[in-house]
Amino acid sequence: MNQEPKKTLNIESNLSRRDAIKLIGISPVAAMVIANGSMSSEAEAATDVKGKIVIIGAGAGGIMAMAHLKSKISNPDITIIAPNETHLYQPGQVFIATGVYQTEDIIMNNNDFIPSDVNWIKDEVKNIDADSNKITLRNGEDVSYDYLVIATGAACNYDWIEGLKKEDIGTNGLSSVYLSDFEKGTADGGSTSWTWLKDITKEIESGKKPRVIFTQPRTAIKCGGAPQKMLCLCADYLKQKKLHTEMIFTTAGGKLFSLKNIADELQKAQDSYEGMSTKFKHNLIKVDVKNKKATFHYIYEHKDEWGIESMEEEVVLDYDYLHIVPPMSPVEAVRESNLVWEEGPEKGWLEVDKFTLQHRRYKNIFGIGDVCGIPMGKTGGSARHHAPIVAKNIISVMGNKPLEEKFDGYTVCPLKPRYGEIIMAEFGYDGPMPSIPFWKDISVPRYSWWVFDVYMLKHMYKHLMMRGLM
Ligand SMILES: Cc1cc2nc3c(=O)[nH]c(=O)nc-3n(C[C@H](O)[C@H](O)[C@H](O)COP(=O)(O)OP(=O)(O)OC[C@H]3O[C@@H](n4cnc5c(N)ncnc54)[C@H](O)[C@@H]3O)c2cc1C
The missing domain is CATH 3.50.50.60 (FAD/NAD(P)-binding domain)
Incomplete structure (x- = not known):
């Protein structure tokens, strides 16, 4: 495994001289991605x-x-x-939520992309x-x-969860990085979640140990890795301040990732955070916003001398802070x-x-x-x-x-086990599809991918992808 040296990143800092040098260094990498x-x-x-x-x-x-x-x-x-005239660079929402980007970093304009000879209704x-x-x-x-x-x-269907309305996000300890409105051109999920993370931090600093729950629904979602990006970056934000609290990742799924070597790497990341645990097969179905109770549909197997039986029950968990990834649909x-x-x-x-x-x-x-x-x-x-x-x-x-x-x-998920590292999970119908041929093991967390994702990708999105050049 060609693991890169670990680097602790100063979260609120701008591009350092060393980062800039590294960025220049990985330009050929970017070029290969483009050529892929x-x-x-x-x-x-x-x-x-x-x-x-x-x-x-x-x-x-x-x-x-x-x-x-x-x-x-x-x-x-x-x-x-x-x-929508406003065009949101949605992957940047996670970076806003964790203090790396500002909201304006992800706001683009469709007038820059749609030429006058295209009829725009x-x-x-x-x-x-x-x-x-x-x-x-x-x-x-x-x-x-x-x-x-x-x-x-x-579409994000917050109201498919009983007791919850989209407007509740940002109140009563609730957050969701997915919150946005294309037509109004707002991407509140990032900034709301950043405020939420700072509130959690203040509460821990005041001597409390709030319970923070992160959810992942049963439906397919855009960027299936985003729930865990939020989980790990929030935990690392606290860790860098020498803080921790109880964090529970509740997922309707039965594993952390579909590819085993990546699931193992994500488990390793979780194990490095004190107070973190996962509840599999837990699907959020109801939120009591006022009393801070989350209800999950839990499916499990019961084994006894008669065999294996599939069981289901409702599990209610109290929380202080809840990060919701809503069920999605067209x-x-x-x-x-x-x-x-x-x-x-x-x-x-x-x-x-x-x-x-x-x-x-x-x-x-x-x-x-x-x-x-x-x-x-x-x-x-x-x-x-x-x-x-x-x-x-x-x-x-x-x-x-x-x-x-x-x-x-082909799909790609830049999983973020901690600040300064990304596991670039690129795979397709037949398995892994690494863009960089000599980085065959796609489960390796790399600082280069972090620099690429934070500093280069949105420019490539705006100037190349949106113009059909890659
Ligand atoms: C928090 C987050 C993190 C993400 N991270 C990554 C990442 O790291 N890497 C990655 O590759 N992807 C990531 N994604 C996913 C990526 O943003 C989406 O997969 C991508 O935007 C999909 O493009 P799309 O055109 O299908 O949908 P969208 O970009 O969502 O565009 C849909 C468009 O349809 C329009 N529309 C909707 N309904 C109607 C209607 N009835 N009539 C007319 N127009 C309509 C909307 O206004 C909008 O313009 C992330 C997404 C989120 C939310």
Whole structure:
């Protein structure tokens, strides 16, 4: 294992001279990441296929799909429907929550990404009628399409938890790094969680030992690693101040990560924090906001001389502070359409083929990003890999050609066991997919990845990914 030397990071400091040198040092690393099967700069002749393409959503996936389609079709007819001028760089929320970024570091502007020759309808889609190739907007108008790309992301459903409203987050010891509002351009999850962490710190400094619970729901979520990023960085923030308290990670899942070597590394990180424990198979179903009680649906196996029986019960835990990761689903317009899986592990998400990203029943519809009902993770990294595939496959459909591009399941989760270290978990349908060939073991925590994630990635996102250049 080529483990890097450990480095304690001064949380509130800016880029130090040493970091800057390191940053320059890892630039070739970044270049390799860029080159990892997704550079679209190879000179391809633009095709002259015809048809009206409508993209719903202007987050990571929608903008990247638009950029790739624009570069590959001569005189494309593209309409994008999205209410938000503000574009949030969502991965930065965790860094705001832990004092590394300020909120303004993640606020971008869709006017910088959507060119004037793309028809931008600043409204929300209310209904999709796939049988008539028609969309109805919130303002009541209809928009027709020949080809449709759905890029509406994942909705956070705080109110699916009994007793909880979105407005409760930020009150009574509650926080959630996921809190944001695209239309209003607010990303309160980061700043609310940073205030929350400082409140916990003050309480411990005053001699108390509050119980802090972190949750992870049963549904698929965007950035499946974010709940544990919050858990470990909050614990490390306290540890660096020589503080600790009781921290419980409650997850509806049965392990810390799907890949064993990464799960082991995360367990090692947890073991390094005094007072931390995990409760598996615990799904948050109810919050008594006033009395600070969280109720979990707990599924477990009971073994006796008669065999193994699956049992379930409700477990109530008192808390002082609760970090909630809400259950997620597609947004209402997609959820209520006939375009979602009706059964199976991806039930409720967009019914696309896991390789071509084409809708399985409506061949002129494609999905990109978090909305897709496919087995691999909901990450910006996946959306980056979806974009050229979706663009090329739509062009094939437009030209009556067979679909040739296939998604390999690539996803990436920069897990943060502590400040100054990242486990860059890159994997796909067939296992690990490290971007850096000589860093084969993706479970190794690296300082270089931390520097890359904190200082480089958002610039690459803004200047390369959003322009379809990687
Ligand atoms: C806290 C956090 C940490 C994360 N960390 C990472 C990370 O480290 N690495 C990583 O790769 N990914 C990370 N992600 C995930 C990443 O941000 C998402 O996977 C990515 O943004 C998905 O892009 P998307 O286009 O599918 O959805 P989004 O970027 O969420 O965009 C959805 C768009 O659809 C629009 N929309 C929604 N409903 C409608 C409607 N009815 N009509 C019209 N428009 C609509 C919205 O306004 C928005 O513009 C993180 C996410 C969070 C929240």
